Amino acid sequence: SQQGEEDPQALSIQEGENATMNCSYKTSINNLQWYRQNSGRGLVHLILIRSNEREKHSGRLRVTLDTSKKSSSLLITASRAADTASYFCATDGSSASKIIFGSGTRLSIRP
Amino acid sequence: AAGVIQSPRHLIKEKRETATLKCYPIPRHDTVYWYQQGPGQDPQFLISFYEKMQSDKGSIPDRFSAQQFSDYHSELNMSSLELGDSALYFCASSFGTSGTHEQFFGPGTRLTVL
Numbered sequence: 001s002q003q004g005e006e007d008p009q010a011l012s013i014q015e016g017e018n019a020t021m022n023c024s025y026k027t028s029i030n031n032l033q034w035y036r037q038n039s040g041r042g043l044v045h046l047i048l049i050r051s052n053e054r055e056k057h058s059g060r061l062r063v064t065l066d067t068s069k070k071s072s073s074l075l076i077t078a079s080r081a082a083d084t085a086s087y088f089c090a091t092d093g094s095s096a097s098k099i100i101f102g103s104g105t106r107l108s109i110r111p
Numbered sequence: 112a113a114g115v116i117q118s119p120r121h122l123i124k125e126k127r128e129t130a131t132l133k134c135y136p137i138p139r140h141d142t143v144y145w146y147q148q149g150p151g152q153d154p155q156f157l158i159s160f161y162e163k164m165q166s167d168k169g170s171i172p173d174r175f176s177a178q179q180f181s182d183y184h185s186e187l188n189m190s191s192l193e194l195g196d197s198a199l200y201f202c203a204s205s206f207g208t209s210g211t212h213e214q215f216f217g218p219g220t221r222l223t224v225l
């Protein structure tokens with residue numbers, strides 16, 4: 001990936017458990033965004049965290065950002081079958097007019 | 112709420128043909144971005160426009176061109192199609208550039224080149 005690397009590449013958990021995905025990036029950023037993509041479908045924006053923020057919540061989602069380590073994490077609590085999807089982090093990198101996606105984490109929720 | 116509209120949703124073309132993909136941004140959004148996502152790959156940035164001017168360029172082949180019109184919709188023109196052009200093509204829009212504003216993605220156009 002040009003900018004972000006995601007860890008793990010694939011994650012399978014039991015319904016009701018929490019899922020944590022990590023993202024690392026290389027250049028300085030203005031913000032970092034997380035997206036969800038169901039197989040072969042469009043990208044759904046989940047949350048945006050700015051470089052001066054350290055943590056952000058949205059429903060069952062919790063995102064953290066550590067600019068000193070150039071990393072972010074996405075926590076999904078109380079997972080549901082509908083959370084099964086690929087999750088991408090995306091940063092604006094060195095340019096404010098585009099975003100660069102990480103390689104994504106494939107999350108599978110077992111019923 | 113209105114979302115980004117892309118047309119067509121599916122397109123099948125032969126090698127060496129041309130294709131035109133259209134994107135209609137969310138009302139009042141002035142910035143449009145194009146991304147290409149190959150099978151099993153992450154989306155790759157192609158090109159973006161802000162206020163009808165190209166604002167950034169990524170890994171867009173010379174065979175492709177794009178523009179943003181006065182009503183802010185955008186078209187991606189693809190010529191001399193190759194098998195490797197088969198992919199999902201996403202358009203996204205934002206108000207202002209991505210540095211401060213989130214991008215909203217359309218459902219994508221799935222292009223298949225035979």
